[in-house]
Amino acid sequence: MAEEISLSILSGKGGTGKTTLAVNLALALENVQLLDADVEEPNDYLFISPEIESKETESVMRLIPEVNDDKCTACRKCVDFCEYNALAMMLDNVLVFEEVCHSCGGCKIVCPEDAITEKEKELGKLRHDSLSNLDFWQGELNTKEEKAVPVIEKLKTKIDRDKKVIIDSPPGTTCPTIEAITDTDFTIVVTEPSPFGLHDLKMVIEMLNEIEQPFAVVINRAEADSDYLIEDYCQEEGIKIILKIPFSRKIAELYSEGIPFVDKLEGWDEKLQQLYQEIREEALKQ
Amino acid sequence: MKLVIPAVAEGNMETEVHDNFGRATFFAFIDTETEEIDFVENTAAKKSSGAGVGAAQLCADNEADIVTAYHFGPKAFKALTAAGIEVLDLNEQKLIKEVYSDYKAGKLAEAEAGPGGHH
Numbered sequence: 001m002a003e004e005i006s007l008s009i010l011s012g013k014g015g016t017g018k019t020t021l022a023v024n025l026a027l028a029l030e031n032v033q034l035l036d037a038d039v040e041e042p043n044d045y046l047f048i049s050p051e052i053e054s055k056e057t058e059s060v061m062r063l064i065p066e067v068n069d070d071k072c073t074a075c076r077k078c079v080d081f082c083e084y085n086a087l088a089m090m091l092d093n094v095l096v097f098e099e100v101c102h103s104c105g106g107c108k109i110v111c112p113e114d115a116i117t118e119k120e121k122e123l124g125k126l127r128h129d130s131l132s133n134l135d136f137w138q139g140e141l142n143t144k145e146e147k148a149v150p151v152i153e154k155l156k157t158k159i160d161r162d163k164k165v166i167i168d169s170p171p172g173t174t175c176p177t178i179e180a181i182t183d184t185d186f187t188i189v190v191t192e193p194s195p196f197g198l199h200d201l202k203m204v205i206e207m208l209n210e211i212e213q214p215f216a217v218v219i220n221r222a223e224a225d226s227d228y229l230i231e232d233y234c235q236e237e238g239i240k241i242i243l244k245i246p247f248s249r250k251i252a253e254l255y256s257e258g259i260p261f262v263d264k265l266e267g268w269d270e271k272l273q274q275l276y277q278e279i280r281e282e283a284l285k286q
Numbered sequence: 287m288k289l290v291i292p293a294v295a296e297g298n299m300e301t302e303v304h305d306n307f308g309r310a311t312f313f314a315f316i317d318t319e320t321e322e323i324d325f326v327e328n329t330a331a332k333k334s335s336g337a338g339v340g341a342a343q344l345c346a347d348n349e350a351d352i353v354t355a356y357h358f359g360p361k362a363f364k365a366l367t368a369a370g371i372e373v374l375d376l377n378e379q380k381l382i383k384e385v386y387s388d389y390k391a392g393k394l395a396e397a398e399a400g401p402g403g404h405h
Binding site for chain 2: 079082083084085086088089090091093095097099100
């Protein structure tokens with residue numbers, strides 16, 4: 001069997017076309033695994049597995065401290081230790097702010113009175129659906145939770161390297177995004193030909209260069225009279241534009257109905273298969 | 287009573303109010319009996335997360351009785367109220383002296399917890 005690669009799909013801002021590309025690429029290929037790592041608002045399932053809520057789920061847990069007030073002497077060592085201000089000492093009581101706790105366990109270690117224990121709390125969920133040719137996983141952060149990274153870490157334990165792996169990453173340049181793209185062979189950055197699109201593209205590229213991640217650009221909503229915005233920049237920086245998805249009413253209508261455009265528009269299956277092969281060759285060279 | 291006002295710099299009654307509680311550069315502590323004003327640097331402002339909680343801790347450690355700001359995040363609000371500190375909302379005031387005179391005139395309303403910051 002040919003060696004397959006893992007791709008992460010990323011954009012600087014939301015709403016540029018990550019989902020469009022991830023879903024259509026996954027459906028155009030065979031023996032593929034799609035992981036939706038945009039855990040704050042996963043939406044690939046709308047096109048792939050609309051009934052995913054009824055499918056198999058797995059909890060992602062994390063540990064948070066619990067303070068036994070009878071043992072606590074208000075020495076404050078735990079509060080002073082916590083780099084994230086997840087603990088506060090108010091009127092000789094330790095308050096725990098679960099949302100900002102990074103689950104490092106440090107407070108428990110520094111407590112001289114053994115007053116801190118840890119309890120498990122559900123941070124998020126993984127959902128799974130197995131379609132013919134497509135193994136689909138989705139990470140989901142629970143409402144009110146702030147730490148997306150552990151959910152993405154758990155999601156990535158499901159990666160099957162015998163398959164073509166596509167990771168739909170969270171948009172932007174923050175920790176969850178970096179967690180999603182780390183260790184993928186290649187990143188596709190989706191952008192749109194607008195000043196906003198260009199601005200956010202530059203931010204993402206700066207981040208990718210910083211972590212030395214190989215990448216290329218896809219222009220979504222491409223139009224002859226505005227593509228120069230992205231093309232001029234990419235040419236100057238020596239960045240490859242590997243695909244354009246046209247600004248088309250048909251594509252937008254299909255999207256709004258939850259229909260992947262590869263199912264309805266001719267030629268796109270082949271185009272996306274070829275895209276994968278080109279990226280694969282490029283990635284395996286590195 | 288010790289009244290706390292977030293400030294953009296170490297200064298005096300003419301100094302501007304900082305628009306953020308957790309990320310304020312300094313806190314002005316006004317003793318309402320003597321009208322003395324002290325400035326305390328907000329060391330929590332530089333923390334990567336939980337600035338509101340850290341700032342609330344700093345207010346409590348410095349024995350604040352009343353804390354004012356344009357906006358309190360849910361965590362800062364919870365921490366301050368757990369310390370028994372009165373929490374009041376600002377709106378139009380720009381300078382510390384305006385906050386102080388509005389406080390004395392009883393014009394500041396009790397605050398509610400608003401949405402928190404971004405991460």
